Amino acid sequence: MHKQHSDNKDRLFYRSPALQWEEAFPIGNGRLGAMVFGDACSERLQLNEDSLWHGGPRDRHNPDALAHLPEIRRLIFEGKLKEAERLASLGLTAIPETQRHYVPLGDLFLNFEYEADREIMDYERELDLSEAVVRISYKAGKVKYRRQIFASYPDGAIVIRLTADAPGQISFTARMGRENFRYVDLIRAENGNSIVMSGNSGGGVNYCGLLMCKPEGGQMRTIGEHLVVANADAALLVITATTDFRDPDPESAALANARRAVSRPYMDMLASHTEDYRKLFDRTALRIYGEPNIKEEDTSKRLQNMKAGFEDPGLPALYFQYGRYLLIASSRPGSLPANLQGIWNKDMLPAWDSKFTININTQMNYWPAEICNLSECHKPLFELIERMIPNGRRTAQVMYGCRGSAAHHNTDIWADTAPQDLWLSSTYWPLGLAWLCLHLWEHFQFGQDEAFLEPAYPMMKEAAVFLLDYMIELPSGELVTCPSVSPENMYRLPNGETGVLCYGPSMDSQIARELFQACLAAGEKLKIDEDFLAALRHSIEKLPQPRIGRHGQLQEWLEDYEEIELGHRHISHLFALHPGTQIAPEKTPELSVAARRTLERRLEHGGGHTGWSRAWIVNFWARLRDAEEAYANVAALLTHSTLPNLLDNHPPFQIDGNFGGIAGIAEMLLQSHEETIHLLPALPKAWSNGEVRGLRARGGVTVDIAWKDGRMQMAVLKPDRKGSYRIRCDQQVRLSVEGIVGEPKRLDEITLSIEAEAGIETVILAHPDTPL
Incomplete structure (x- = not known):
């Protein structure tokens, strides 16, 4: 294999600062995240801490759910969808209906002082993916200024280094705030070198964010809530933050961490950061050779050129490595999992609450973890699953009278498993935990670590036991879920009535089959639970098989209902193709043809219009081994659903499209889900x-x-x-x-x-x- 060359450096590069959030650089160490804007005169870092959420834990289960469950089921089976949905909206909806939401830590503002006649020239900013360092350089007059910014996992801090090529040229004022300073509880200067921002987040966690500065030369003082540095040769700034989700005294913890960091030489901090990061990042590299028609270093220009139809083979490879960088930055051992926006959220009330959406989006965040050689980054998800299990037991018992553990289509920092929202097409879907638990099995399959499987198997079993109890046997002998939905789609009955609540949506049967098979394989591997495994073997035989509908498509529901939105963003009924393993071209040729027809129909009617949906489509085509269609959808993901800083655009920003996209690129190059290592299964001509x-x-x-x-x-x-x-x-x-x-x-x-x-x-x- 060829060695990496310096001219193939993995970096995002721009010749102007970010004018808006969607152009800024994301950095992160799992717990702390920041968006770096890079303005020469007025720098902004928009800050996040992964455990800073609004509000505390609650028991939201509707006490009337179980009593009304039989009636809801009866109405569904009788085709009285409106009546069933009205009763579900009253009896199954949680109280209150919403979970907790993720909120920003705030912002750091640095205002630099230059002589009035100094013109800013030769501006450059880059995000070096090989080292996870942001570098900004420019000239103001005759002085060359540089900034280096990174989020260190070893030091648990965001580090900023300011230098100039002439002495005494570093002068700035620093200030911290939240949402234009509107949401700051307490803020003060401390010890002449720090700013401390603290408070309580909506009756939930107590938090503290802290800035500490160590200049070289010059003068430093605090005035009010400002930190002022004048005529220094260089300056080191350290940002730390935590909440009492982990630390009983957040301010003491943040202060101690900042003191530790600033006491270290900058080069030592940089070296430990890059060494730690590269242990993960350097495991995998992708190079796609070929000269683009227009050479352009500026990443946003490269993106624009691709939108204009010019080939740039290196851009998908850069996007691939950028996605790996983002996963390392937003999900490390000890952190929470990457949420809907990774760890980068600017809004006090973000889109979809920036929670963990578990009817596709959270799972998609972790599709690349194993195949892209970032297995450690998967661990925060497993810790969340473990915390969900006890809550899910209560959900299963109180709402459905079932054993085992269940969750619906969202969860939050408190591992809430009760239904989220009053949104008929998504709220009443109780298989979120079942799907999540398949990630435990995936991790084992890639690593073959029985020490991991021993504690993972009981969690998988809890989700499977719930399904065994929850499913209903039809007169045909088939076992189906009810009530449920096919996220987040709507259908029409032959009598013209439309609705979303149903029995036996295809995705549910596919997830159940995948989970039961995983539990069987795990139990047999561990040589335990023979009675439970026998129950699984019996039930697997009764699960509905995928069916082909009148249009030659894979049916989304057990019956061949008319679909209301033909270009719907969710393509849930292809779960068996990806990430499931039940459909494959040689193993199930007829079902593979039906899956292809399903994709064609979705795309013919405008499907793939959200970033994450397009990313899932890439994975579908890769599993069907259609290289050119897979590549066409990679290109569409880059040209229609990617922001100037290469983050995914739903719209608005969601990080799942980045992670799903790079998983799809990996699936085009390597597959192993059929007990065979398949080399280059979907390699397109462009690569x-x-x-x-x-x-x-x-x-x-x-x-x-x-x-x-x-x-x-x-x-x-x-x-x-x-x-x-x-x-x-x-x-x-x-x-x-x-x-x-x-x-x-x-x-x-x-x-x-x-x-x-x-x-x-x-x-x-x-x-x-x-x-x-």
Whole structure:
């Protein structure tokens, strides 16, 4: 494999500061996030702390839910949708109906002082993805100024370094605030070198955000709530923040952390930050070679050029690495999971509350975690699932009279599992926890760590037990959920009545099958729970199979209802294709054709109009191994649903499109869900030359692939454990294998079986001049 060259540096680069939030640079260390604007005269960092949410925990369960459940079910089965939905809106809706919402920490403002006649020239700003550092440089008069800004995981702080190429040139005033200073509880200067901002968030967490400064030379003082530095040679600023969600005394904790950080030499902080970050980021690299028609370093210009129809093969590769950067920045061990906006929210009442939306969006955030070699970043999600389980038990019992544990389509910092909102098409869907628990199984499949599986399996079992109790047996013998919805779509009955509440939506049966199979495999692996596993085997046989409707499409509901919104953003009934494993071209050819028709119908009627929906479509086409359609939707994601700073645009900003998009790019290059490591399953013509290093396959295998002229040249596999591995390459060429004991076994023209040793690289070479 080729080494990374300096001219392929992973960076976002601009020749002007951000004029709006959607142009700023995101930085983060899991707990602390900031958007860096980079104005030469007036810098702004918009700040977040992951546990700063409005309000505290509550029991919102509707006490009348269980009593009215039989009647709601009866009305649904009788086709009286309006009556069922009216009763559900009264009896199933939580009290109050909304969960808690995420709020910003605030802003840091730095106002710089220059001589009046100094013109700002030679401005540049970059986000260096290889080091997770923002760099800003410009000239004011004859003086060259530089800023370096990063969010350090080891130091638990955001660090700003201000320098100039002449002595005594650093002069500024610093101030902190929340929402134009409207939402500040308490703020004060401290010890002549700090600003402390603290308060309580709507009766929930107590918080503290702190700025501490250490100048080199010059003078520093505080006046009111301002910190003033004059004529310094350089300055180090450190931002820390916490809440009593983790620390009983947030101010003492933030202050102690800031003191620790500023006591360290800046270069030591930078070195520990980059070393920690690169341990994750450097595992994987993607290069797509080819000259763009118009060379342009400015990232926003590259995006505009692609919108104008010019090819830029390197931009999807940059987007891929940017997505990995964002996951590292927003989800680290010890932090909360990435929410709807990652860790970057500017609004006191954000869109959709910036919570954890678990009917697709939170799950999509973690699709790239395993395949893109960021397994540690998955852990905050597992901790949230663990906290949801006890709350979900109460939801299952109080609302539905069931054992096990359940959650609906949203949760929050307090792991709330009661229904969210009074929005008929989404609120009454009780499979959020069931889907989330599949991430536990995914993590095991990629890592094969039984020590992880032992505590994970009981959580999976809780979600499965709920479904066993919740499902109803139809006269046909099939088991279905009821009430439920197909998120977030509407259908029409033959009698003309429209509605959303239903029994047995396709997605529910697909999730149930996937979860039951995962629990079976986990239980058999751990050699436990035989009675429960027997119940699962019995129930799996009664789950409805995917069905093909009158348009040749995969049915979204158990019955072939008429769909109201043909271009709907949710394509829930293709769960079995992705992220599920029940539909695949060879295994289920008829269902694969129906899945294709489903995608075509959605796109023909304007589907994919939100960023996350388009990202899911990329993954669907990749699983169908349609390289050109997958690429067309990657291009559409970049040109129609990507902001100037490459963040995803729903609109407004949601981070799930970034994460779903890079998962789709990875699926185009490597798949392993069919117990086979499939090399380049959906490589488009636009990416005819390139290489990827460090992707992960299920079974615990790290994979590098290089290709030229659209054909694989070499793959390097490094398994964590000794074992048998199936390798597939669709090009019918002779493959030779190095680094294994014994001869590979050819299973068919495109599939090999090899015996590989733990930690030993297995090299697979393609010989295009020697066809089979």
